[in-house]
Amino acid sequence: MPEGHTLHRLARDLDAAFAGTTPSVTSPQGKFTAGAALLDGREFVHAMSWGKHLFAEFTADAWLHVHLGLIGTFTIDRHAYVGEMPVVGQVRLRLATDEHTGDLRGPNLCAVITPDQVEAVMGRLGPDPLRPDPDPELGWRKITRSNRSIAELLMDQGVLAGVGNVYRSEVLFRQRVHPLREGRRIKRSTWDAIWLDLVELMPLGVATGKIVTVAEQVAQVQADLAAGEVDPLEERTSYVYRRAGEPCRACGSRIRTQVVAGRNLFWCGNCQRRS
Ligand SMILES: [Zn+2]
Structure with missing residues (x-):
């Protein structure tokens, strides 16, 4: 299972690829179609992690909440050519701009939640040594x-x-x-x-x-x-x-x-x- 440093790197890489952009958000696998539709067309503000949880804020109070679990992966690729990347495997969520594609596969959890729900999840988690001011x-x-x-x-x-x-x-x-x-x-x-x-x-x-x-x-x-x-x-x-x-x-x-x-x-x- 990925430990906290992996999620921290992932948040950093998502920010580098998508912060300030309005990616297209889809669910090629079809299991996250409604959630993807909620995020599609919104600007990706920033991503962060707390422990093994990943949170990505989109404009107008929509947050993507991901837990990779044991086998989940979230890969971010910079396009080597113009056009859409082929879908490989069961992609639950895809974020795509002209420059980058992020594909989430096999997560334990992938949901769109509200700021209050983000607070509630964080409130249940212990301190994370990688957070800016953990207690x-x-x-x-x-x-x-x-x-x-x-x-x-x-x-x-x-x-x-x-x-x-x-x-x-x-x-x-x-x-x-x-x-x-x-x-x-x-x-x-x-x-x-x-x-x-x-x-x-x-x-x-x-x-x-x-x-x-x-x-x-x-x-x-x-x-x-x-x-x-x-x-x-x-x-x-x-x-x-x-x-x-x-x-x-x-x-x-x-x-x-x-x-x-x-x-x-x-x-x-x-x-x-x-x-
Ligand atoms: Zn010893």
Whole structure:
């Protein structure tokens, strides 16, 4: 499933392609014909993401709300030639101008909603480390009262928005927190460290399109960003994610795995102690 950095990049790319234009909006697949007709002929104002939700504002108070779910994709292509792009696959929603075509396929959710509904959706979501002024206190209040594991809580979009299976495993390793520790047994300083780590790491995901967590790669991308030129990383490495049975990069113990909140969790039993 795409994590928050993917949605943030998507909002940025949609803005670059469509902000200030009046795209034609259609549903080649036919499942979003009425919604597309509502948006067609309106100016695309801007797009933004909150966690795994994408919102695009059109003039006269119409908002497109998209959740990609597990298999959804939203591709944006710049036309290489004049004329309409051929439709490939099941395109739920197409935005098209003379210069760009954006095709949404297989989303979990695609709807036209009102500004009040946008507020309501956002009100149910926890703080997103990629938003301009997130409030980590809201996440902390839910964590410190919960007897659910921190691994489960980090995946709960009402606690923290945008973090998925990869970031949760990696950040818990980086902060040496056992993933099954209950929320109410997490110290405030530990939550602050997890939050600040995500605030540091997730923009690197936006910049590169990959989840960067291993110290050497983090340093490399940060140096690239400071120099103003990001080299796309050839290969993502991780500390624990999808490394079950392999040696921990810090201590050499075997990385463990277990299903938590429906997804495979990975950790080092030696570096990330229970107590
Ligand atoms: Zn270890």
